[in-house]
Amino acid sequence: MKFPLPHEKKLPHEVPIHRPPTKLHNSILFSRIAGSLVGLAVGDALGASVEFRPRKYLLAHPVHDMTSGGTWNLKAGQWTDDTSMALCLATSLINKGTFSPYDQMVRFKWWYRYGYLSSTGVCFDIGNGTRKSLEEFTRRQVYLKRKLHIKDDYDVDQVPQKTVDKLQFNVFCSGPGACGNGALMRLAPVPLFFYRVPHIAVELSGHSSRLTHGDEVAIDACRYLGALIVAAIAGESKENLLSERFYESHRSWFGRKALHQDILHVAAGSFKRQGGYNDGIRGAGHVVPSLEAALWAFWKGKSYEDGVMNAIHLGDDTDTTAAIYGQLAGAHYGYQSIPYNWIHQLYANSLIFCIAEWLQASSYRRRKVLDHKKYQYSSRQYGKSKQHYYRMNGNISKLFPRPGDEAARRSIGDKSMAK
Numbered sequence: 001m002k003f004p005l006p007h008e009k010k011l012p013h014e015v016p017i018h019r020p021p022t023k024l025h026n027s028i029l030f031s032r033i034a035g036s037l038v039g040l041a042v043g044d045a046l047g048a049s050v051e052f053r054p055r056k057y058l059l060a061h062p063v064h065d066m067t068s069g070g071t072w073n074l075k076a077g078q079w080t081d082d083t084s085m086a087l088c089l090a091t092s093l094i095n096k097g098t099f100s101p102y103d104q105m106v107r108f109k110w111w112y113r114y115g116y117l118s119s120t121g122v123c124f125d126i127g128n129g130t131r132k133s134l135e136e137f138t139r140r141q142v143y144l145k146r147k148l149h150i151k152d153d154y155d156v157d158q159v160p161q162k163t164v165d166k167l168q169f170n171v172f173c174s175g176p177g178a179c180g181n182g183a184l185m186r187l188a189p190v191p192l193f194f195y196r197v198p199h200i201a202v203e204l205s206g207h208s209s210r211l212t213h214g215d216e217v218a219i220d221a222c223r224y225l226g227a228l229i230v231a232a233i234a235g236e237s238k239e240n241l242l243s244e245r246f247y248e249s250h251r252s253w254f255g256r257k258a259l260h261q262d263i264l265h266v267a268a269g270s271f272k273r274q275g276g277y278n279d280g281i282r283g284a285g286h287v288v289p290s291l292e293a294a295l296w297a298f299w300k301g302k303s304y305e306d307g308v309m310n311a312i313h314l315g316d317d318t319d320t321t322a323a324i325y326g327q328l329a330g331a332h333y334g335y336q337s338i339p340y341n342w343i344h345q346l347y348a349n350s351l352i353f354c355i356a357e358w359l360q361a362s363s364y365r366r367r368k369v370l371d372h373k374k375y376q377y378s379s380r381q382y383g384k385s386k387q388h389y390y391r392m393n394g395n396i397s398k399l400f401p402r403p404g405d406e407a408a409r410r411s412i413g414d415k416s417m418a419k
Contacts, residue, residue, distance in 0.1 A: 001018045001354065002018070005154075006110045009121075011119075011348075015348075015351050028235075030335075030357075030360050031336060032232065032235075032331045032332070033359060035330030035331055035335040035338065036229060036330040037086070037327075037356045038335060040326045040327045042343065042346055043326030044080055044082040044320075045076075045346055046066055046319075046342070047319035048071070048079060049070030051070070052317070053318065054315045055314060058312070059313070062313065065345075072120075074119070074120070075347070077345040080124070081126055081127070081185075084111050086323075087117045088110070088111055088116065088117055089189045090359060091117070092104045093193045093359070094359065094362055096161075099190075102159070102164045105137050106157045109137060110157075112130075129182050129213050132178075133174045134173070134212070136174075141156050148167075172214060174211065174213055179213065179215035179288075181285055181317065183208060183221075184209075187225055187226060190226060191226040191227075191230045191233070192229070192360075193363060194363075198250070199252065199253045201227075201230050206226075217260050225324070227254070231250065232328060241328075244268045247264070263288070266291055271299060272296070276300065276314070282314065283311065283318060283320075290320060290321060291324065293314055293324075294321055294325040297310035297311035297321070298332075303333065304337045304339075307329050
């Protein structure tokens with residue numbers, strides 16, 4: 001699918017929808033993939049109208065549906081930075097066919113500077129950590145312009161990852177101390193794209209954080225949530241996902257580097273507090289309480305709807321708590337579990353659903369590459385930073401999924417998204 005460039009000035013609902021030719025054989029699997037991405041966006045949109053409202057306000061004015069106005073004066077169903085950045089990440093994975101950190105930062109920059117994939121056409125609700133990293137990335141691109149004798153911003157944004165690597169350009173524009181929830185809120189596309197190779201999905205979930213939130217706590221929060229999403233897509237039970245034994249039973253997914261102690265504390269069940277808010281669960285901007293809040297909402301809830309209400313009514317960073325919750329809960333409960341009236345109200349729902357289709361289509365293609373073409377992942381270093389990223393050797397753009405019969409589709413999404 002071809003996604004518009006910033007100069008085309010297309011709002012998300014104006015993007016032409018082109019579904020992948022790959023036939024989605026496994027409806028249960030696709031329900032989980034679509035559930036994760038749509039669940040993120042629905043949670044974001046539900047929480048957007050009361051973002052930064054305290055718990056006391058929400059007890060007096062509970063949320064039951066998508067509403068307009070609020071913090072950002074949005075229309076009902078519009079979403080914030082959480083979904084915009086997730087879509088930037090997803091479109092990079094789909095277009096590049098692999099994990100390209102430079103392209104991801106370029107798309108984040110487009111959102112920041114031009115309102116790319118924003119529900120309003122402008123950037124809003126950007127976190128301090130994300131803003132600082134994108135400003136730093138823009139400054140570093142000046143070096144690329146000089147080195148490559150490039151004058152135009154558009155041309156430097158199109159520099160291939162291979163060229164960036166040769167110049168040892170450090171794309172990771174964050175470091176210690178940047179431990180907000182801005183990477184966790186957008187994470188889902190990475191584990192959705194790489195779910196067939198869990199150890200790669202987990203490691204790249206961590207690398208996706210390094211771009212804007214380089215503290216080890218933020219990185220490991222993304223590794224842990226990435227593993228949970230992969231396991232949910234594989235059909236593991238809710239009991240297993242929330243078990244204090246989850247980390248040890250999936251230890252091979254995490255490689256040699258153990259999780260940070262703060263995240264190990266969460267994995268051991270620090271979120272299992274019956275009193276919720278009264279027992280210290282908070283929907284705050286720091287990554288650890290955000291992760292705890294989302295997992296608490298999932299633990300306490302009996303359905304997607306029940307849990308997302310739990311997340312929002314904690315107050316404060318309501319949209320992000322609900323978006324983090326929605327990634328995991330949507331992957332577990334599936335797309336059908338999300339109330340249809342919320343999906344119907346969700347801004348640009350057809351585009352989000354189509355992107356979920358492309359993520360699954362790409363994952364099928366990736367399985368063929370891994371199993372039959374024997375491409376290998378290799379790590380590289382960015383100069384003095386010693387940060388790693390993964391790429392796939394060979395030209396993946398030459399590989400295309402088999403054409404499918406659109407008329408014969410029986411995926412759940414074709415029915416439930418029909419207007």
